[in-house]
Amino acid sequence: MTLPSRLPGGGAPASAGERGSSLADILERVLDKGVVIAGDIRIDLLDIELLTVKLRLIVASVDKAKEMGIDWWETDPALSSAARRDELSDENEQLRHRVAELEGRSDER
C-alpha cells in the first residue's frame, strides 16, 4: 500500500515499509504488544534490567504500569490538570522567594 507522503511535522515518514519509524514507536509495539505464544526460550522481558529501568515507562501498558507502581503520567503536568496546579504553585512559591531575595538585595544597596 502506498500513501501520499505529506504527513505533518515535515520529516515524519509516510508508510510502514519505508518510513524510519522511531525506535520508541517500534519498541512500544514489539516489546509490549503482539501475541505471546509459548516459545522454548523463555525470557520475561520485564526481567531485563535495561527494559525495566530505561524503557518500561514507555512500553508498559497503562494497567500493567500501574501494577508496577509507575503512574508518572498521573502526576505529569502535561496530563493532569491537578498536577499542573501543583507545578504552578511550586513555581509561584519559587518566584516569590526569588523576588524577596532580589528586593532584599536592592534594599541593602
Added chain:
Amino acid sequence: MNAELRYAYAVAPPGLPPLPEGLRGVAGTVPRALEHAGLTAVVGTVPADDFAEQPLRAHLEDLDWLAETARAHQAVVDALTEVTTPLPLRLATVHHDDDSVRRSLEADREELAGTLDRLAGRVEWGVKVYAETDRAQRRAAPAASPSAAGAAPEGGARSPADAAPGSGRAYLRRRMRAVSDRESALDEAENTGRTLHAALAAYAEDVRLHPPQDPRLSGASGQNLLNAAYLVPREGAGRFVERAEQLGAHDPVVRVEVTGPWAPYSFVAPASGRGRHAGGAAAEASS
C-alpha cells in the same frame, strides 16, 4: 544441542504469498513460511550463540542490539503487512526447531485463528499529539505591552517599580505570564487532542490509548498528550490519514504525528475495558 534456533515473527493466515526477495530479518537471516494447522508461522533460523536463553538475556541488556533486533523484527512484520494481516508475535519468541513451532501453533490454534478472523483486512494507525508549548511562548513573547498580560495577578497599582524592567515585580510578572502562556497552550492542545481523538475514533473500528511517550526515549519535541492506536480497514487508510492531518493543522501549538500502517499490534488482545478507554477522552472533554 542444536546450534540453530527458530525465531518466530508472526502468525498469518494460510496461503501466504511469497515474501519480497532480499528481505532479511533478525540476525540477517531470511524469513520463511511454515504452514501448519491451518495457520502460517513466519520464522527465521537464528544462531543459538545469540538466541539461546543466556546470550539472549545478555543481548537484550544492550540497547544497540535491542534496537537492531527490534527493527529487523519490524521489517519482517511490515513486509507481511503489505500482503496480509499478520498477528505480530512479541519480540524474541524463540523455539528449538520447526516441530516446536508447529506444536505452538497447534496449542493456540483456535485463539490465533479467531484473532486472525477478527482483524483480517485491518491495519493500525498510530496518532500522537504533542503540545508545542515553546512555540506558544515564542508566539506570546513579542506582545510585551501590559494589556497583553490579560490577567495581572494584583490588578491596579502601577508604581514606577512595576514598570522598571529590572525590578523584582517586573521579573515576577514576566515569569507569571510565561507560566500562564504555557498553561493555556497546554489547555488548548489538550482540547485539540480530545477533538481529534473523538473524530478519529469515529473512523476507527477500535481504539487503544497508550501512555504518552517519554521524550527521554523518543527524543520528540513538545509534550506528548495523546498516544493512540486506531484499527482501520485497509481501504479506509487514505481518508483516515487525511482527516488526522486536517484536524491538527489549524492549531499552531499542536503537532500531530501519524505513523503506520502497522500490523494490528495494539489490537491482538481482545478489548478489555474498552468502554473506559474509548469513552475516556470524550467524557473528560465535557468536564
